[in-house]
Amino acid sequence: MKKLSEFLGVLFKLMCVFFCIQSVHAQNLTQESTWQLTGEKKNFYANQGVFHYNLKAITSKLSNPNIPESTINDVRTRYDKSKKTLRLVFDLSSAEMAPLYGHISAEKKKVFIDFFHTTPREGLNQTISTPFLESLKIWKIEKNMTSVELQFNEKYLFEVFTLSNPARLVIDIKK
Numbered sequence: 001m002k003k004l005s006e007f008l009g010v011l012f013k014l015m016c017v018f019f020c021i022q023s024v025h026a027q028n029l030t031q032e033s034t035w036q037l038t039g040e041k042k043n044f045y046a047n048q049g050v051f052h053y054n055l056k057a058i059t060s061k062l063s064n065p066n067i068p069e070s071t072i073n074d075v076r077t078r079y080d081k082s083k084k085t086l087r088l089v090f091d092l093s094s095a096e097m098a099p100l101y102g103h104i105s106a107e108k109k110k111v112f113i114d115f116f117h118t119t120p121r122e123g124l125n126q127t128i129s130t131p132f133l134e135s136l137k138i139w140k141i142e143k144n145m146t147s148v149e150l151q152f153n154e155k156y157l158f159e160v161f162t163l164s165n166p167a168r169l170v171i172d173i174k175k
Contacts, residue, residue: 037100037162045157045174048106053162053169054099057117069144070094070118070167077130085174086132088150092118092167100169106155111171113148120146132156132173 033049071093078087092098092115102113120138128136135151152173159172 037097037160039097039162039164041159041161041170041172043159045159045172046104047155047157048104051102051104051160052100053097055101057099068094068117070098070115072115072118072120072124072138072146074121075125075128075136075138077128077133079130079132083174085172086130088133088171088173090115090148090169092169094167095165097162097164097167097169102160104158109152109155111148111150111152111158113150113169114141115146115148115169117144118146119144 033046035044035046035049035051037051037053072090073093074091076089076091078089079085080087098118099116100113100118101116102111104111119140124138126136126138132152132154133150134153135149137149137151139147141147150171156173156175161170162168163170
């Protein structure tokens with residue numbers, strides 16, 4: 001009985017340390033502005049915050065397996081030299097945008113995006129050369145979840161919105 005008590009005491013201490021470490025490194029959403037994406041450009045630019053689209057569909061997929069899967073077919077860019085703006089477009093195979101969650105980190109000069117019910121196309125080009133974007137990383141986390149990391153060379157302002165038929169995630173970037 002004493003050994004069990006000692007074991008539970010050590011286990012409790014390890015769990016406390018684990019949760020303390022997790023809370024130190026966790027994203028604090030209470031300090032971030034959050035917005036839901038719509039299918040239109042609103043000229044609302046932010047340098048940090050959290051954005052999402054159709055997160056209810058993630059839980060709906062469990063009860064309704066007929067929600068279509070999607071593929072990221074391409075990532076396109078257009079740089080406007082005169083306006084000093086960059087547009088990134090993620091082209092998806094579905095008609096409607098897949099559920100997604102994103103975080104703009106001004107501190108890290110990164111944008112993180114998780115696409116649910118989505119996989120990257122085999123051989124998708126991740127080498128994009130633009131004046132703003134240092135690197136683009138796309139990887140499959142699970143069978144039907146894809147994560148994207150955009151690394152920028154300095155802090156920028158971002159506008160994020162979706163388009164449909166076909167589904168596209170559009171990110172406009174400006175100084």
